[in-house]
Amino acid sequence: MQIELQDHSLAAEADGLRHRLHGVTAPAPFALVFTEGRLELHKRDEPRLGAVYVDFVAGAAAHRRKFGGGRGQTIAKAVGLKHGHNPSVVDGTAGLGRDAFVLASLGCTVTLCERHPVVHALLADGLRRAAADGEIGPWVSERLRLLPFGHSLGDIAGQPDVVYLDPMFPHKKKAALVKKEMRVFHSLVGADEDADALLAPALALARARVVVKRPDYAGFLNDTPPSAQIASKNNRFDLYVKQAL
Ligand SMILES: C[S@@+](CC[C@H](N)C(=O)[O-])C[C@H]1O[C@@H](n2cnc3c(N)ncnc32)[C@H](O)[C@@H]1O
Numbered sequence: 001m002q003i004e005l006q007d008h009s010l011a012a013e014a015d016g017l018r019h020r021l022h023g024v025t026a027p028a029p030f031a032l033v034f035t036e037g038r039l040e041l042h043k044r045d046e047p048r049l050g051a052v053y054v055d056f057v058a059g060a061a062a063h064r065r066k067f068g069g070g071r072g073q074t075i076a077k078a079v080g081l082k083h084g085h086n087p088s089v090v091d092g093t094a095g096l097g098r099d100a101f102v103l104a105s106l107g108c109t110v111t112l113c114e115r116h117p118v119v120h121a122l123l124a125d126g127l128r129r130a131a132a133d134g135e136i137g138p139w140v141s142e143r144l145r146l147l148p149f150g151h152s153l154g155d156i157a158g159q160p161d162v163v164y165l166d167p168m169f170p171h172k173k174k175a176a177l178v179k180k181e182m183r184v185f186h187s188l189v190g191a192d193e194d195a196d197a198l199l200a201p202a203l204a205l206a207r208a209r210v211v212v213k214r215p216d217y218a219g220f221l222n223d224t225p226p227s228a229q230i231a232s233k234n235n236r237f238d239l240y241v242k243q244a245l
Contacts, residue, residue: 039125054126078237087161166213167195196222
């Protein structure tokens, strides 16, 4: 694992990180930089786009946790969060963990699965820092579990109530309209061309339902019509219901 160090007092922490990352490298022009106690992804040929890192403690995630509408949010309705019932969720396409964090902050236990080594490293680092936070650390440690790198839906023991999927879909929006740091993320990960193949294992794993997040202009995953749909601002959630929660 090549990690650039901008603060050498963090060398020990970075060594621990290298050890856990099993030889992950960010392909050029991307670089992983360990700075200010966190792991960041940079795109060297477009420095103005800024760094990508996972921050559950402050910034947008914290703002949404405090002011985002709680259980009234569309994603909460899609996974079936109701008074007194917090479904267990497997997030099969965890990405930077934003959706999983929202669900966990509302009470769900979420197992996260991410296959891209660099994204997995960024997510692991964000979860590590969140778990160490005095305010959110206790429930983050209890409710959010990232599967080791290389594990897939087929490796999960037990049956979650819900499997949640949000594979990458080619963007229709002009690049300039996509947030800068998300342009870095998208150019690293690309479109998940094999996303259709996720539906069958997700349906086999979920006890009650599979929820698929799609941009409003996208077709159904695997061309399979859902049993229900819930629309939000630019996305919709396709629900494949197997049984009541
Ligand atoms: C659009 S992002 C998910 C964003 C996420 N919902 C969030 O809130 O941050 C899709 C992610 O799914 C991952 N992915 C796609 N197919 C996967 C698979 N079969 N197994 C695990 N991860 C997968 C991609 O690497 C990418 O990081």
